[in-house]
Amino acid sequence: MKTKNNRFDVVIIGAGVIGCAIARELSKYKVNVAVLEKEDDVGWGISCRNSGVVHAGFNNKPGTLMAQFCVEGNKSFAELCSQLDVPYKKIGKLVVAKKKEEIKGLQKLKQQGDTNGVDNLQIIDLNEVKRLEPNIEGIAALYSPETAITSPYLLTIALAENALDKGVSFFLNTEVKSIIRLNNSHFRIKTNKREFTSSYVINSTGIYSDYIARMVGINKYRIYPCRGEYHILDKNVSWLINHLVYPVPQAGVGGLGIHLTPTIDGNILVGPSNEYIKSKDNLSVTSSVMKVLSSEAREFLPLISPGYIIRSYSGLRAKQAPSSEGGFWDFVIEESGIVNNFINLIGIESPGLTAAQPIAKRVVEIINKKERLDFDPSFNPFRKGILRFEEQNEETKKTLIKQEPDYGEIVCRCEKVTKKEILEAVNNPLGARSLISIKYRTRAMMGRCQGGYCQNRIMEILRESFKLSPQEITLKGNNSYLLTGYRSNEVSKSCQKEKLLSLEEELLV
Amino acid sequence: MPEREVIIIGGGAAGLAAAVACKQKGIEDILIIERGDYLGGILQQCIHDGFGLEKFHTSLAGPEYAQRYIDQVKEKEISFLLNSMVVSLTPQKEVIVVNNNGLTHYQARIIILAMGCRERTRGAIGIPGARPSGIYTAGAAQELINLKNYMIGEKIVILGSGDIGLIMARRLTLEGVEVITVAEKLPYSSGLPRNINQCLYDFDIPLLLSHTVIDIEGNGRLSGVTIAQLGKRGGIIPGSRRKIACDTLLLSVGLIPENELSREAGIILDNITGGPQVDERGQTNVPGIFACGNVLQVHDIVDNVSLEAEYIVEGVAEYLEGKLNKEREIKVELEKGLRHVVPQTLIRFKDTIFSFRVNQPGEKKVLVFTDGKRVIKKKFLRRVNPAEMIRVKLISSELEEIKTLKVRLV
Known part of the structure; x- marks a missing residue:
């Protein structure tokens, strides 16, 4: 459904989980949609750097969009994941009180959850805590069986692929530089690559949403980056916990406290910290926070040891609340009052992942009210992901190798990812070509050796698949090149010439 | 299910030396399983020289050193699989291998772990x-x-x-x-x-x-x-x-011995070496599963890997002949100055080679082996360095009577 001259009905800026969910939701209608993303792949901002939790909705203030969409999102998440072939596990969550004073906090949370319409919340005593989590220290807990986990990046990729399949155009490595309002019904969007025009612009740029809004003169928003650092633990110690384990939240802090999250792949995440920072692209990890994470986690889980850590990383929260205030401000999902057809999504922080689908629906409602979109009966909500060899039973594995011998070549030994899976990821429909794109799609390089064994092999597969020169392979797009230090062909030729000459000269002498 | 007398997991320095030594001991039915597309493992990328000074009394490049063993493997018609990953190992010594030809179960009488290390x-x-x-x-x-x-x-x-x-x-x-x-x-x-x-x-x-x-x-x-x-x-x-x-x-x-399969097979690991706990024949707590090379302990030079592999094959042969019986078991205890020891236990009290690493560099040190108050052996070391392994052989007459064994560096 490519349109002429890069003209679209709707341009979505930002291909995070929200942007992709909106794209998919819009693809149910007869509209031309483009998604612009500055990175080399979808979901590389906030969406791939969080705990991957499908929240139940008891942390949010009753009456807020956060509360409403979180509860709604939670209830429909399993279906969404099954449609999109994305992993989902309802493992439940414990908010654990360590001291008597904190039990009040549990009751407050439960009350809030009940008001919000969260099902099956219960306060459990020490014995029950020990039964559910033998390794956790605590005296009581709020048990939320409805809390689940998913893979945030696989979900983002799946939403994007499903939308792509329905004709939504994705433009990667495309950074918006300016937005000009042409007349009452059109925008011209200039990027580092080409120009787009559209009737609607949806600003789903997370941490940069205030910056993008300012491009059309909307100055009322301000987003503060608030960094959260995590440790990832080796799969060998996944037995340490069975549920998500959280502390009782502290008032005035813009996060949920350092918690323990089992990931869908069997690792445990420790984190995130909560630190307002200046820069919107500083994803560093710091030695001070790394130490705090370990010590706070040990308060819950005395068995944790630094030797279990295989990697540390950080993500940013897009906070509207300034650091002086802390806490959560409600999601802003609205058409701008001053610029028609410009829809802003501001302050989409936790529980943004859980709420992605309801948020997308709300955005489409806003457009639908004005445009009366035509439903497209050809919409197919189903999408297939990359089949994981390791998760199949033995008979299936045998058949797979027989049909496709590349399944018999295990490239990533830690996560047991086969060459066939790598090839499918390399040839992903969105056209993302960096190592991180392959990592998120397959889990290769995510294990305990962190690509020590397979990264070289994957670079080779990538290079062969697209006949790339070594210098063209990147870790994560842009200038994150991996193989470098070559003299360019021209230089090396001239060097050879000089060498030859000097040799001849020497001979002459 | 195909059966094999000896399956060696890993076709690098340790696995090749173990295979050749097995053949020399008269063991016929050997299978090396290698995940890479060539034999020799990490040696093939070590194109500098300095390998083989102890073993062959000449300085070889890594690939040359490996080739000496590969030639023997081929000459002795030892079978091997390339591009084949062992994805599972059970305490009953059943191995599952995945490669382009499919997924195959093997039953072995002996497993030799020779998977080497990964990098920290x-x-x-x-x-x-x-x-x-x-x-x-x-x-x-x-x-x-x-x-x-x-x-x-x-x-x-x-x-x-x-x-x-x-x-x-x-x-x-x-x-x-x-x-x-x-x-x-x-x-x-x-x-x-x-x-x-x-x-x-x-x-x-x-x-x-x-x-x-x-x-x-x-x-x-x-x-x-x-x-x-x-x-x-x-x-x-x-x-x-x-x-x-x-x-x-x-x-x-630093290097970390690659013991995921060992763990799966219920093998007890040593927290310090990162490798399996073994007796003096390189046998783990699971009877019939042996370990050698960097999967057992990180070595300083490859010659020591080969020597260790050859040495543990003595035990493999004994096991197959039903002679590797436990007489009694004592733990080798480390006192000050030493970081680790292999083997961690003794069961046979025959001639035994011990490997040690020290905690700190030092000069004019003495390694002292004691049984209670009795000094069994002293070894003078002009210079010690954490980077270098210390290998000391105790003979059966020194070990036969001992009740305990403690080692210290003074």
């Missing part, structure tokens, strides 16, 4: 800072440069003075790369003295002891690192921070 990564040692490209472990860089003919950068800082890092400092210098410095967290190097001389000092590359990387910069590609000096207690010395512009950080910060 940035994540495991927790270097703070940004997460750009341009951070390589030394071995991965060695593979890229020596086997794939790629380059990895122009200006490089190396963290850790392990032997692979030192070798790579020289290798990269020869390729025209500027190796700015090698920073080592400890007050002494963890590499062999000969490598420090031949790879750093001969090329004027500074070795900064008690230094580490405390920050990494770079959005896409790495653009610089900050190093700092560490005080006696490991804290950063104020004023010692120094930013270095570079495009690559190479890590040579």
Whole structure:
């Protein structure tokens, strides 16, 4: 459904989980949609750097969009994941009180959850805590069986692929530089690559949403980056916990406290910290926070040891609340009052992942009210992901190798990812070509050796698949090149010439 | 299910030497399973020389050293599988192998673990800072440069003075790369003295002891690192921070024996070595599963890997003949000065080779073996170094009567 001259009905800026969910939701209608993303792949901002939790909705203030969409999102998440072939596990969550004073906090949370319409919340005593989590220290807990986990990046990729399949155009490595309002019904969007025009612009740029809004003169928003650092633990110690384990939240802090999250792949995440920072692209990890994470986690889980850590990383929260205030401000999902057809999504922080689908629906409602979109009966909500060899039973594995011998070549030994899976990821429909794109799609390089064994092999597969020169392979797009230090062909030729000459000269002498 | 007398997991230095030794002991039915597409393992990317001085009394390059064994494997018609990954190992010695031909179960009477090591990564040692490209472990860089003919950068800082890092400092210098410095967290190097001389000092590359990387910069590609000096207690010395512009950080910060399969088979690991706990024949707590080479303990030189593999095959042969009986079991206990010992237990009390690593460098030391108050053996060591393994043989007459065994370095 490519349109002429890069003209679209709707341009979505930002291909995070929200942007992709909106794209998919819009693809149910007869509209031309483009998604612009500055990175080399979808979901590389906030969406791939969080705990991957499908929240139940008891942390949010009753009456807020956060509360409403979180509860709604939670209830429909399993279906969404099954449609999109994305992993989902309802493992439940414990908010654990360590001291008597904190039990009040549990009751407050439960009350809030009940008001919000969260099902099956219960306060459990020490014995029950020990039964559910033998390794956790605590005296009581709020048990939320409805809390689940998913893979945030696989979900983002799946939403994007499903939308792509329905004709939504994705433009990667495309950074918006300016937005000009042409007349009452059109925008011209200039990027580092080409120009787009559209009737609607949806600003789903997370941490940069205030910056993008300012491009059309909307100055009322301000987003503060608030960094959260995590440790990832080796799969060998996944037995340490069975549920998500959280502390009782502290008032005035813009996060949920350092918690323990089992990931869908069997690792445990420790984190995130909560630190307002200046820069919107500083994803560093710091030695001070790394130490705090370990010590706070040990308060819950005395068995944790630094030797279990295989990697540390950080993500940013897009906070509207300034650091002086802390806490959560409600999601802003609205058409701008001053610029028609410009829809802003501001302050989409936790529980943004859980709420992605309801948020997308709300955005489409806003457009639908004005445009009366035509439903497209050809919409197919189903999408297939990359089949994981390791998760199949033995008979299936045998058949797979027989049909496709590349399944018999295990490239990533830690996560047991086969060459066939790598090839499918390399040839992903969105056209993302960096190592991180392959990592998120397959889990290769995510294990305990962190690509020590397979990264070289994957670079080779990538290079062969697209006949790339070594210098063209990147870790994560842009200038994150991996193989470098070559003299360019021209230089090396001239060097050879000089060498030859000097040799001849020497001979002459 | 296909059955095999001996299955060797890993076709590197240890696996090849074990296979050849098995054949020499008259064991016919051997299968080596190798996940790579060639035999020889890491030796094939070690194109520098210095291998084989002990074993063959000549200096060989890594591939030459490997070839001596590969030739024997082929000559003796020992069977091997390439591009084949062992994905499962049970305590009953059943092995599942995946390769292009399918998924196959094998039943072995003996398993020899020879999977080697992996490299410790940035994540495991927790270097703070940004997460750009341009951070390589030394071995991965060695593979890229020596086997794939790629380059990895122009200006490089190396963290850790392990032997692979030192070798790579020289290798990269020869390729025209500027190796700015090698920073080592400890007050002494963890590499062999000969490598420090031949790879750093001969090329004027500074070795900064008690230094580490405390920050990494770079959005896409790495653009610089900050190093700092560490005080006696490991804290950063104020004023010692120094930013270095570079495009690559190479890590040579240690090796971890690759024991995921061992764990799955219920093998008990030694927390210090990272390898299985074994008796003097290299047998783990699971009868019939043996270990040798770097999967058992990180070795200093490959000659010792080969010697160890040959040595444990004595036990393999005894096991197959039903002669590897446990007489009684005692634990080898370490006292001061020593970091680890292999074997961790004794069951036979015949001639035994012990391997040790010391905690700190030192001179004029004595290794003392005692049984209660009785001194069994003393060995004088002119110089000790954590980088070098100490191998000491005790003979059966020294071990026969012992009730306990304690070892210390004084």
